[in-house]
Amino acid sequence: MRIGVFVCHCGSNIAATVDPAAVAMAADSMPEVAYATDLMYACAEPGQKAIVEAIGEYRLTGVVVASCSPRMHEPTFRKTVERAGLNPYLFEMANIREHVSWIGKDKEANTRKATDLVRMAVEKLRRDAPLHSRRFPVTKRVLVIGGGIAGIQAALDCAEGGLDVVLVEKEATIGGKMAKLDKTFPTVDCSSCILGPKMVDVAQHPRITLHALSEVEELSGFVGNFKAKIRKKAPYVDWNLCTGCGACLAKCPSKKATDRFNEETGLTTAITIPFPQAIPKKAHINPEFCRHFMTGKCGVCAKICPAKAIRFEQEDEIVVEEVGAVIAATGYDLADWSGYDYLGGGRFPDVITGLQYERLLSASGPTGGHVVRPSDGREPKTVVFIQCVASRDPSKGRPSCSGFCCMYTAKQAVLTRDHCPDSKVHVFYMDVRAPGKMYDEFIRRAVDEYGVDYIRGRVSQIFRKGERYVVRGADTLAGAQVEVEADLVVLAVGAQAAHGAEKLAERLHISYDDQGFFMEGHPKLRPMETNTAGVFLAGACQGPKDIPSSVAQGSGAAAKALCLFAKGVLENDPQIANVRPGRCVACGKCVKTCPFGALNIVEARGRRTAEVVETVCKGCGICTATCPQGAIQLQHSTDNQILAEVNALCRF
Amino acid sequence: MPILERRIIGFLCNWCSYGGADAAGVSRFTQPTDLRVVRLPCTGRMNPIFVVKALLAGADGVLVSGCHPKDCHYSEGNYYARRRLEVIKRFLPVLGIEPLRFEYTWVSAAEAKRWQEVVTAFTEQIHALPPVPRLPDDTGIERLLRELENSPLPICGCHAGHE
Structure with a gap:
């Protein structure tokens, strides 16, 4: 074998703490090395050209590039050597950037280490054999997991691009968190008015199969040929017959069921349709509250249903879908803030989360859009918003910023002033983070036009005073302690990955971080991909995101799936x-x-x-x-x- | 010349720990320079004999790191690794090898900080042990390896009488 060794400077990234010329010189005397040199940027066009030329000039039959991580540029250089006529697997990389130059300052030791890594790569390359990929057909169907705005966008774009889509949603309706929002920032657009048509598109698109109330239990196979086992939970209603008329809801005698859609701000019936615009608009029974399941007596819904769709004996169904790619779009959930004792930890009925407040603001919510205190139904005179709850709080193991809370708090403050013009609105904040189109302007409007009082400081305690609550905190700009008497307190609770995200990640063979968010292929360059070929990410399952970013990533993930299938056949990795x-x-x-x-x-x-x-x-x-x-x-x-x-x- | 560095070989799975080591580099988390990494697709690829062979060939320490249990890119490779590596760790004293020369651990691609801590701690652990004698040339090591392969009882490099 005639081996060429190319040691990259990576500008100063490597050259600052490693001597690439010395490494190349040492490589020159390694066995079977016919040529060794250092390059300023191996991955750049001139660098790749130099490699291709050297392969021709020195009749090289194998190449070692000592540069960054192979997880970064191995595919790049494989293509380079292939262009020069070599088998792409007669190539090895020595990672002298992430594993050497960036982690040590001692240039001599680093150069020794880099030389060792090059020697290891040369020895491995000497024993490489040319490998050839096999081509195999792909199933041109996409599985989208999660029917929030990111999943909806991904499903619609894939379907428009000619792919068959299987959309799996855990809840009884698609729409996700966006469906729960009253308005969106910074335009104060009606959330369900802009989401609703997209949801209808999903329901009507001939290429989209929707499995609501379903979860992916298992994913087997590989890119192009996955098999997904999906558990369709029994709704105890035959959805082929149910027309969504709502007669059963009106007559159901069990009216104290947990209302998950309304974030438990109200109660609902045991047989329910989450909200008027639900897709699919089909009723389902919550057996935890249904009298038929609890006592065996009742069955009012079965009697009243004009379509005769009630099926108490229904069981979960397992369906297997064959797909070629998977888009995970499972979104986020609010962090558990029950450990925040100083904020009541959920003990005070009028201290609620931002998402619960959205339901109070929404016309389809439990109060019909009237802002009232959950405890006594009175209109609040003073509303206090507290930002960065379970965000930017390393002491509770939640150091990251959830990104969208500053904006939705400002929006909710503005809406509060709209709904209750006589109210006073205070916002406790750490910093206002509003990087986005028209975002900062919106914050300014909240302060200047709507008279929202922004207090820079953290809250130390909330305690009861009669029927009201005292919010005690610091005003760090004034350098003083402040106490605000409030009727209603709204917490901007930080986002974490959706419940069960870790389990799903394990089923999809993808990684997740300590907050449960799925790991992207590369933090900058592969935000939609995972390290599992054919599994893509969209929306807040990868990290907190607002609606425009989620939509953008949904479209991006769809584009990735479409790219994957545009070829018709895929090539396997021959390293098997x-x-x-x-x-x-x-x-x-x-x-x-x-x-x-x-x-x-x-x-x-x-x-x-x-x-x-x-x-x-x-x-x-x-x-x-x-x-x-x-x-x-x-x-x-x-x-x-x-x-x-x-x-x-x-x-x- | 005093030996400042030790030969420490890291066997890292491509998906978690190699990514974690990359992330540590990207985050500029300074680490000791002794470790040299061999990239494996999965710790399930890890034949325990690699550990023994490396230690016999003169490595001062061997570190294996993969995905956390349950988080294997190939579903279950790290479970195989865990069993095999635990057995070999307990078996090292039988071979006359100091078991502290070998550790296995789990570091995810997101745990850059943890990777820095693991490398630092393991390097310190190896530096606390005496260095394995370095042989003058490669014929020496090759001869030793030949002898070892022919001998009925494997002997560890540090007890082979090359003081």
Whole structure:
């Protein structure tokens, strides 16, 4: 093999703490290295050109690039060497930026380490074999998980682009958090008026199959050929017959069921339709409150239903959908603030969350859009908003900023002044973060036009005083303690990933961070992708986002899915397991351990041997470590290659 | 010349710990320079013999890190790793190898800070142990490895009499 080694400066990113020329010089004397040099920016156009030219000029048959993480630019350089006529898998990377130059300041030690990493890469490359991808057909269907605005946008864009879409929603209706909002900032547009038509589009689009009240239980397969097992929870109503007339709701005698849609600001009936514009507009029974399920006696809804759609005996249904790509759009939930004792932690009926306040403001909410105190139904005279609850609070393990609370607090303050013109509105804030089109202007309007009183400081305590509440806090601009007597307190509670997001992440084989938000492929450059091919992200499941960003990411994820399918066939990653039939004794241990069922025992030339299903194997290498005979090797990561890397380090 | 650095080999899974190590780099979390990383697709790829071979070949320490249990990119690779690596860790003293020379842990791609702490702590742990003698040239190590492969009982590098 004639190996070329290219050591990147990455401007000063590497060169500041590593001597690339010294690394290249050391590489020059490594076995089979025919050419070694340093480049200013290997990934830039001139850098790639230099690599391509060197391959031709020095008749190189393998390339090592020492630069950034292979998670960043391995695909880039594979394409580069392929352009020069080499097999893209006769290429190795040494990560001398993330793993060397950025984490150590000692230039000598760093240069030694970089040289070692290059030596390991050279030794691995010497044992590389050319690999070739297989092509396989794809199922041109997309599974969208979550029917909030991001999921709706993704589903509509995919469907418009000609893909069949399966939309799975956990709740009985799509719409997500946006459906619960009264108005949107900064235009104070009616939320359900702009969301409603999109929801109807979803229901009417011939390419979209909607599974409401459903959850993804399992995802198997691989990009282009996933199989999703979906549990459709029993609504105890035949949705093919239900017309959504609402007769059952009017007659249901159990009127004290938890109203999840209204954020528990009101009560609802055991058989219910979440809200008038629900999609699908079908009734479902909450068995926890239904008298038929609790006592066996009742069945009023069954008697009254004109469509005869009630089915008490209905059971959960499992459907399996075959899809080629998955878009996760599971959104967020408010953080649990019950640990915030100084704010009452939920004990005070008139200290509510921002989302609950949205339901009070909304005309479709439990109060018909009248702003009243949940405790006694009186109109509040003074409303206090407290920002950054369970946000920017490292002491409670929630250091991050939820982003949209500053804006929705300002919007709610403005709406409060609209609804109750005589009211006084105070906002306790840490900083107002309003980076967005017309956002800061909106905050100014709240202060200047609507007379909202912004107090810069944190709240230390809320306590009761008769029927009112005293909010005690600091005014850090005035340098004084302030106390405000309030009738209603609204908390801007921070966002965390939706309940159950971690479980879903495990089912989708994607990563999540400590707040449960799904990890994107790259924080800057791959915000819609995950590290699992074919699984994309949209909306607040990746991190707190307001509506425009969620819509943008929904469209972005749809574009990613459309790109994926535009080719019609996909190529697999050839870095997969390979069986040497001569060594295999057909013990079947690999078959048992493979998490993907990619191995079978087959008869070949009169003897039994293991066989890898090339399009199913994901290249984890569990079988390779399991095989007692060493008969299975993970190509491009063989035992010999790994041990060669180890030896390359230990010899020097 | 005194040996300042030790040979520490890290076997990292591509999806979590390698990403965590990358994130630590991106965040400029300073770490000791001793560790050299071998990238694996999954800790499930980790044959325990790699640990032994590395330590016999003269590594001062071996660190394996993968995805947290339940969070494996390949569903269950780290469960296999956990069993195999726990067995090899308990088996190291039988081979005459100081078990503190080997650790396995879990670091997710989001845990840059944790990666810094893991690397720092493990490097300190290895520095607290005597350095494994470095052989003068590669024929030496090759001879030793040949001997080891032929000998009935594996012997560890630090007790091979190359003082």
